[in-house]
Amino acid sequence: MSDFAERARQLHGRAVVWDAHACLPLHPDADLGVLRRHHAAGATFVSVNVGMDMNPLPQVLTVLASFRAQLRARPELFVAAETAADVERAKVEGKLAVAFDLEGALPLCGRPEMVQLFYDLGVRQIHLAYNRNNEVAGGCYDEDVPLSPLGRKIVRAVHAAGMFMDVSHTGHRSSLEIMAMGLGPVIFSHANPRAIKDDRRNATLEQIEACAATGGVVCVNGVGRFLTDPKAGTPAILDAIDWLVERIGPDHVGLGIDYSYPANGLDDEPPGLDRDHWWPRREGYGAGLGGIRIAAPEQLPEITEGLLARGWPEADVAKILGGNMLALARRVWKPSRPGADGPPGWSG
Numbered sequence: 001m002s003d004f005a006e007r008a009r010q011l012h013g014r015a016v017v018w019d020a021h022a023c024l025p026l027h028p029d030a031d032l033g034v035l036r037r038h039h040a041a042g043a044t045f046v047s048v049n050v051g052m053d054m055n056p057l058p059q060v061l062t063v064l065a066s067f068r069a070q071l072r073a074r075p076e077l078f079v080a081a082e083t084a085a086d087v088e089r090a091k092v093e094g095k096l097a098v099a100f101d102l103e104g105a106l107p108l109c110g111r112p113e114m115v116q117l118f119y120d121l122g123v124r125q126i127h128l129a130y131n132r133n134n135e136v137a138g139g140c141y142d143e144d145v146p147l148s149p150l151g152r153k154i155v156r157a158v159h160a161a162g163m164f165m166d167v168s169h170t171g172h173r174s175s176l177e178i179m180a181m182g183l184g185p186v187i188f189s190h191a192n193p194r195a196i197k198d199d200r201r202n203a204t205l206e207q208i209e210a211c212a213a214t215g216g217v218v219c220v221n222g223v224g225r226f227l228t229d230p231k232a233g234t235p236a237i238l239d240a241i242d243w244l245v246e247r248i249g250p251d252h253v254g255l256g257i258d259y260s261y262p263a264n265g266l267d268d269e270p271p272g273l274d275r276d277h278w279w280p281r282r283e284g285y286g287a288g289l290g291g292i293r294i295a296a297p298e299q300l301p302e303i304t305e306g307l308l309a310r311g312w313p314e315a316d317v318a319k320i321l322g323g324n325m326l327a328l329a330r331r332v333w334k335p336s337r338p339g340a341d342g343p344p345g346w347s348g
């Protein structure tokens with residue numbers, strides 16, 4: 001191994017590596033053990049999706065129950081991440097920290113207090129609309145609408161709970177209004193600059209700068225469709241990172257690879273799903289998400305080596321790999337249960 005490759009290997013091993021979004025089949029029989037691939041690739045933390053706007057609440061809840069049970073059943077591999085300290089402990093113990101995310105507000109059933117309930121169940125990140133408009137906010141592949149009055153209440157509930165307010169998949173105007181509310185950091189958990197790939201799912205410079213101004217982080221997406229390389233090769237991911245760091249600096253960039261683990265024969269499609277509604281043909285989609293290539297977790301070490309090769313300082317690379325998101329979790333995530341990791345004076 002060359003000195004350079006060895007330096008990259010050591011940095012990757014030392015760094016907290018944070019993948020802000022990954023998908024498993026949304027089926028309670030899905031095996032969380034597949035996340036060993038993330039673990040083997042040096043990930044410290046991964047946010048696992050438990051539902052999108054098209055998934056009925058019974059599906060979301062049974063998946064969440066199953067994934068929580070599987071985390072508890074494998075303490076030798078997993079840490080159920082409730083706080084930033086849990087992620088740091090996973091790093092020290094050589095385990096993979098896992099928390100959950102929601103893509104869309106429909107599982108909240110129009111009730112802002114559902115945010116705290118999901119928080120108590122391990123959900124640490126939510127965006128309010130998945131590609132299409134709903135009663136709460138606009139989606140990126142729909143008419144550009146403002147945040148609704150209910151949406152404003154839900155944004156307040158997300159910040160109050162200490163959950164990451166995410167604006168991936170969200171419409172342009174709604175996302176800017178969420179960030180303009182000024183209630184705390186807002187993230188793009190998995191999105192790329194529209195300047196490198198013109199797709200309404202990618203973020204404009206205005207959105208990117210607004211996100212950074214909240215103290216938030218833009219996590220680069222590994223989906224080929226949203227990169228300059230449909231095969232999702234590592235150089236295209238590095239190009240997206242370079243573009244962002246040059247504009248908003250190394251403190252506001254992270255990774256949200258968006259890898260989708262194979263279905264392994266599980267059918268997780270909600271009954272009557274209208275694929276063209278959620279992934280419109282007029283936006284260049286085929287039948288759903290088939291044929292779209294996504295970067296694999298195994299590319300995480302290549303990202304570290306590539307960033308060093310492009311001349312970014314080790315300290316900046318460590319921030320991009322996960323230091324920025326860990327710092328944000330320290331600032332935003334609150335202890336879920338009194339006494340669990342609470343501020344002085346809390347008692348159970």
Ligand SMILES: [Zn+2]
Nearest residue numbers: 103168169190
């Ligand atoms: Zn997504």
